[in-house]
Amino acid sequence: xxxxxxxxxxxxxxxxxxxxxxxxxxxxxxxxxxxxxxxxxxxxxxxxxxxxxxxxxxxxxxxxxxxxxxxxxxxxxxxxxxxxxxxxxxxxxxxxxxxxxxxxxxxxxxxxxxx
Amino acid sequence: xxxxxxxxxxxxxxxxxxxxxxxxxxxxxxxxxxxxxxxxxxxxxxxxxxxxxxxxxxxxxxxxxxxxxxxxxxxxxxxxxxxxxxxxxxxxxxxxxxxxxxxxxxxxxxxxxxxxx
Numbered sequence: 001x002x003x004x005x006x007x008x009x010x011x012x013x014x015x016x017x018x019x020x021x022x023x024x025x026x027x028x029x030x031x032x033x034x035x036x037x038x039x040x041x042x043x044x045x046x047x048x049x050x051x052x053x054x055x056x057x058x059x060x061x062x063x064x065x066x067x068x069x070x071x072x073x074x075x076x077x078x079x080x081x082x083x084x085x086x087x088x089x090x091x092x093x094x095x096x097x098x099x100x101x102x103x104x105x106x107x108x109x110x111x112x113x114x115x
Numbered sequence: 116x117x118x119x120x121x122x123x124x125x126x127x128x129x130x131x132x133x134x135x136x137x138x139x140x141x142x143x144x145x146x147x148x149x150x151x152x153x154x155x156x157x158x159x160x161x162x163x164x165x166x167x168x169x170x171x172x173x174x175x176x177x178x179x180x181x182x183x184x185x186x187x188x189x190x191x192x193x194x195x196x197x198x199x200x201x202x203x204x205x206x207x208x209x210x211x212x213x214x215x216x217x218x219x220x221x222x223x224x225x226x227x228x229x230x231x232x
Contacts (some may be wrong), residue, residue, distance in 0.1 A: 009155065022147060028117045036223075042169040043119075043205060044158075100165060101146045102173065103221060105157035 002027050004093050006106035013081050014114045021076040023091030023108050031093040034073040035065055038088045047089075050074065061085070075092070086113045117141050121206050121224035128196040128231045136191040136227050139199030143192045147189040147210040148221065149173075149181065151202040158205065164189055203228050 003026045013019055025031060030052050036044040048059025055067040065076045076090060091106040140147065145166045150158040150173075150224045159162045160173030164183040178200055180192040189208075193200060 004157075006157075025201065034220075039195045045223075051166075067123055092158075100163060100171075101221065102148070102160055102163060103150075103152075103158070103207075105159075107155055107157045 001105055002094050002095060004091055004104050004106035006091055006109050008109050010110045010115060012112040015083050016080050019081045021108055023074045025072050025093045027095060031095050035076050035093045036090045068085045081113055083113045086111055119206055119208055119222050119224035121227050123227060125228050130196060130231060132196050133194050136204055138189045138224060139163040139187050142210060144208035144210045148207045149191045150205045152205060153202050200232050201231045
């Protein structure tokens with residue numbers, strides 16, 4: 001069955017430090033890949049997405065993600081974290097052949113930023 | 116441009132009561148979805164619709180019903196509320212499917228926090 005795993009439930013980093021959030025997926029072909037962010041009490045906002053082409057994708061708020069086919073991973077990175085980045089982050093995949101737009105989400109990673 | 120609007124934002128229900136969670140989008144999207152979010156579980160798909168008059172079950176449909184009479188609206192109905200339905204519910208819509216069937220982007224509402232007591 002298709003699945004998405006975010007191994008880290010909770011991560012704490014200091015402001016200004018670099019960040020990497022891990023995401024692994026289980027799917028036979030290359031799916032469409034997404035990272036969403038959810039601030040407290042808010043809906044989900046798209047950070048970035050990968051469909052094909054360059055495996056390093058740039059998103060909003062200074063985030064980037066790298067698709068690695070050999071590792072079935074799509075890790076999210078940011079060189080220098082700001083206090084406003086504290087939120088919950090979700091990796092999601094859409095099987096490209098589904099024709100329905102359904103998303104399969106990982107469990108989420110909560111990011112805490114220390115001053 | 117309001118995007119995806121969900122009402123109410125909060126609701127407390129007693130066991131056995133019924134209610135409808137409203138979702139409306141003003142982006143003329145064909146595809147709409149209902150997800151529920153539980154702590155540590157991510158979001159799970161309840162129902163989805165690929166167009167007016169067409170709905171289908173997602174991963175966790177039991178205890179819910181939907182209808183899609185217009186492109187704009189996609190209400191979610193809980194007939195007999197149970198404590199297991201305590202959750203945060205998100206409605207989403209998407210505007211196109213890429214060549215080959217893939218999702219381009221989904222837009223989410225602010226969520227409805229439901230507590231069943």
